[in-house]
Amino acid sequence: MSDAPRKPLIALDDALATLLAQAAPLAGTETLPTAAARGRVLAADLISPLDVPPADNSAMDGYALRAADAAAPLPVTQRIPAGQVPGALPSGEAARIFTGAQLPAGADTVVMQEFAELADDGRLRVTQPVTRGQHVRLRGEDLKVGQTVLPAGTRLDAIALGLAATAGAAQLSVARRPRVAVFSTGDELVMPGEPLPPGAIYNSNRFTLRALLEGLGCEVIDLGIVPDRLDATRAALREAAARADVILTSGGVSVGEEDHLRPAVQAEGRLDLWAIAIKPGKPFAYGRVGEAHFIGLPGNPVSSLVTFLVLVRPFLLKLQGATRLAPRGYRLAAGFDWPRPDKRREFLRVRLDEAGGLALFANQSSGVLTSAYWADGLLDNPAGQAFKAGDAVRFLPFAELLA
Structure with a gap:
């Protein structure tokens, strides 16, 4: 066993700042009908050509x-x-x-x-x-001629699209969609609908990540499950780098794992392994393969979900030129005691109760995806912070994180 000291865990905010520093907005825009622009990021200010209403x-x-x-x-x-x-x-x-x-x-x-x-x-x-x-x-009480209706960097939701239409915009200039290649490695992975042999698991992360990416306006390039061999993994990385702006995988990149993904990325490009001070989701990887960004998420389903939401989501938004990267958090009352906090920053799966407080899912294991389905969002608890029922805590609703 090596006597080399372990690298200290990186604070989440520091890891996010480092990651965002790599996320230069992508070049290129496209013009879409306003009705087809939901979820995209506005590439140029939308200026009103008229007063709304046009008359009293x-x-x-x-x-x-x-x-x-x-x-x-x-x-x-x-x-x-x-x-x-x-x-x-x-x-x-x-x-x-x-x-x-x-x-x-x-x-x-x-x-x-x-x-x-x-x-x-x-x-x-x-x-x-x-x-x-x-x-x-009154004339112009909603919009005035020359007013900025929507600034560049706005993510276009239903209300923003309605406002654009109010100003008479039939088309909108939006940022180019990030192309994200997703693949899985591991001979233990089986697709839903196939028989499940002993020792195998269904590949749930592929479905979660694809849905998250599509929700962020990305073009998903699904390369499927790659055979668990070094040559096949390197070939998949080369193909992904040639076709995508970002390569996203889950599992197989933490230190000490017997897996081909980490050496394959190192052979085809460069790889930084980060141990982030969060729970769930400590192992995280960032690197480059050719011109493409490489991001490796932990394999456990809740760890993969949480690290995507707090790290990958803002990264992909910045690639599109979005101006609001962080979700809104709210101070709410905890409905339970948390006397033994972890040394890492914790993201607990919680649900709103009828009194407006937060209830805790009983099993907070990183392998229990049921906890995320049950929850309304994440309780963002600082490292080492205990709290009691009734204390104010920070709540990040899934309505923000999954938007």
Whole structure:
């Protein structure tokens, strides 16, 4: 056994900073229909070419009038549905108006139809006090001409796409998708649907990682399961490097494992092995094969998931030029005691309870993927920090991490 001292564990924040320093945004953009741009990263500022709304309009079904005229009975001289350009409204008159319809010139107020009555003589009488400007949506109150609607680096979710459409954008310039090659090594791996021999396991990480990558807008190149031989592994790495920006694997790269992946990466490029001070997920590898980034995740399914979410996710977002890399965290009350914390930073699988606190999944093993399925997110606990039920802790919801 070697007497060489072990390298100290690297703090997660330091590892992330080192990793992000390697993630230069990819060159190239493409133009997509706005409807097809969900999950992509905006490559250029979107500037509004118009005011939204383009004219003052009614927020209610009712009657448009001058507030100063509201006390007197008023003849109703116009009917204004949405989409029609109305004529000017003279003083002393009212107009029947519908939600979204343009306010006629001269009108400054809308009275809800519930607070107006038409007398037998056809004149309008307002039954409630009127405030000037009520129920009027003003021109440009949502967007103004020349305003930045969405800045470059925005990840386009449903609301962002709706806002882009509000500004009339039929197409959007987005960053090129990272091409990520994924493959698995290990003769013990079997694909779901195949018989499971003694000693074999189903390859769950392949499905988890592929779904995570697609959710981040990546183009996935799935190279399948590579035979557990050095020559086959080196050939797979060369193919992946020729086709992808990033090579992503899980398992087989921690120190001391009898596996061909680590020597294959070292032979085809360079490899840094990091022992990160987190639980689960200590072993992590970063390197280069040709021009491609290589990232090796731990093999246990929860370790692979956690290290992807806290390290690989921000790396891939930065490759696309995204400006918000870190998930939002929230301070919530722990619903349990944690008297024996680990020396490493811990990511515990927890669920929101009905009181707004956090409940703990009983089995926190890195091999129990059920814990992540059950959970609403991760409790991010600093190294060595004990806490009691009721203490405030940091919660990272999966709604943020998987978005």
